[in-house]
Amino acid sequence: MPDTQALVNDFLNKLKKRKIEGSQATAKQTAELLRSVISQTRVPYTNQAAALIQSVKAVGEGLIAANPVELAVGNVVRRVLHIIREEDLSLTTAAMAGLNLSAVSDDEDDVGGDNQPVLSAAAIAAASRSTLRPPSLQTLLEDVPDSAAVPHTSSSGGDSEGKSKSADKSSRSRKLKHDVIEAVNELIQDINTCHEQIAEQAVENIHQNEVILTLGSSRTVLEFLCAAKEKKRSFRVFVAEGAPRYQGHLLAKELVTRGLQTTLITDSAVFAMISRVNMVIVGAHAVMANGGVIAPVGLNMVALAAQKHAVPFVVLAGSHKLCPLYPHHPEVLLNELRSPSELLDFGEFSDCLDFGSGIGAPLLHVVNPTFDYVPPKLVSLFITDTGGHNPSYIAEIYQLFVTSLRGEDMKFKSEIMKTNCVAGGNLVKS
């Protein structure tokens, strides 16, 4: 436990001081941290899922409060909580199916016929697992069809239940943690490979001799374009520099190193050039529940220009960026203001920025936001690691995902202040 506490504190510090930035890095670290928290948590015999959930929530609250703008942290915490509940539920149904099996086989020993009960028991277990499990993000995105509802046979024989319970408990406790950690490992794996999975769809979306526009720099976009280049598509890229961080320069350098024809333009020239562009491809910081995008500053202007010229606006986002919260005044509440020194040199206008001179209020304010909000009606397509989606489909996924989450998972104290959450309550669609 002390080890994890040190790890947690270290990560909290990094988040607070913005030493670690970027959704993929924070998501990965959060998942790994929660994995160690889970493995270190001591679980009692009964109701272990609650204990795990408790410890994860405690850590999660702190992480989210450290950097509320980094929505990927909250997303991962919610996914882990969901995993815990899922695994718990599946283990419970398996246990119950196991009890049924023992009960059934007791009854049917007289009848004889060994093969049939085994099959039916396994089938019952699988069926009950899928029916009892509420629709999860996994199942929705993978579109697993529900098998026919199997009559839920109540466990018969309370005494046999009691006997097997004690035997199962110890194995179950180990099994739950084990399953949860396996699932979290899968989650980490997904986060790691999201770039590759998105990049696989590049070839289907980029044709020959295309002209693509992007702003700033995003690793997803870089991998996407390079994957298309690998498959021998030839196209040109216009990169807008993305002042005041100038990450467009970095992206341009990367692209020319890999042999793509790149033109670096200033942000002011985006409107002038967009009429000659076939497609705009950008990365996102986070995708909100209504399909709106929190993106690096300047992208709302690009999206408006793209809409005016009927140019498709494509957003690439890994599934760890999908956030089930609704944005309310996102440009103010989900934004961060950076140092004015990126716009004006130190000392240049210091007499006007000073609070101490004259009337006690500065004459000059400098505004340097980090993020922009792009409303869903301006986005043509989302490409995630599960495929391409419309903004309205993203919103639909959230409706179902949110209703499958428990209400208490949705709201974290620090987030209540920041966003208007969907009233999750205990809506469970069965």
Next chain:
Amino acid sequence: MSFPILMKPLPLSLKDFNFIAEANKSNAPGGAASSKSVKQPPQKKDGPPVASSVAASERGVDRPVEKERKKDLPPPRMQFDDESRVGKAKRRSLLNQPEARNRVELFRHLPPHKNGSQLPYLESKFFELHEMHPSVYKVGLQYLTGDTSGGNARCIAMLQAFQEAIRDYSTPPEKTLNRDLTSKIGGFVSFLIECRPLSMSMGNAIRFLKSRIARLPLTLSESEAKAALCSDIDRFINEKIVLADKVILRHAATKIRDGDVLLTYGSSCVVEMILLYAHEIGKQFRVVVVDSRPMLEGQKLLRRLVAKGLSCTYTQLNAISYVMHEVTRVFLGASSIFSNGTVYSRVGTAPVAMVAHAFHVPVLVCCEAYKFHERVQLDSICFNELGDPDAVSKVPGRVDVNYLDNLTDKQKENLQLLNLKYDATPSDYISVIVTDYGMIPPTSVPVIVREYRKEYLLI
């Protein structure tokens, strides 16, 4: 920077002027194919086009009308994607133009940027360039280095330089003042074009001057003619620029209410005057100055506004969606306004107008009427000006973001840098245009061009 050596007035003798006139005729670039012929087609702007109209004015009134209508078509520009014409222009040019590396394909039809590194070459060539009047030379250098920028400033500087050149001018023997002076002015203009492509305001001013020269009655003596021309130029500057600005101030100040938050982009002299005037007459408002790379003109405007005590907010163009929520009016300047209502202005004006339109904020463009032009333009690519590409890759003052400093040759081969100077804002984003003729909608621009252009050409 100062050029003390170069300001020594050269004693220009009559012989020199003769030589100059001949040299100028063959030096005029633009429409290269027609430069040899004596009878110029009316479309050419530089070089002597008025020879035919001068002759016509003697015969009757209807001929000039026809020529005027034909001349109203905007002259075709130099085609930089045509190899043979580029070669010819290079041989004739005064400036040594280095091969622009990696020119962007879409903009091959535009001249590449000439930067201040031409100065030593020009200085060494000066004493061979007897044909240039020193004040015109000075103005050209100021354009080249970017010391003089902005439509009004450039136009006024050019006209005042022409005034001095006219005062120092004397007609060579066996030449009429009209034709010779016109060809001299043409030579000056071609030099200025080489330093930096003309802005629309300058183009209109030159047309005005040439038409004034053409309409000089032949009975005037040389000194009277020169005095008339100088006073015409003074009147043009006074009426079309100085007084026009005052009228625009009055109109625009009525649109500013107490408690307004006004947004402006870049640095326009007219908008600056409006803001300072409104502040003087006691209106309470806040200003948001939006700036962009690479010129960062907004900082100069910011300094002047803050010095006068206006409370300002400063931001970069990318943050325009963030600040637009609290903005009530947007004031923009223009380099020119075309006949289809498109506003041709500093690059970045179009996104500002577009975002303002999306947030339902009225956009007021403030522009003197002499800048209107009968051209039409749909996008920012057919006609534009290219700036220094290295200004895009280098970020002055911030060493941490100089990612493009050391590129290998292979990398440089694939990378192109584009630095546009102007862009075209579609007329649907503009609410009203404030001119010295009043506040007009963008659709009324061709009316002003048609109705009032003749009037001021004939004053």
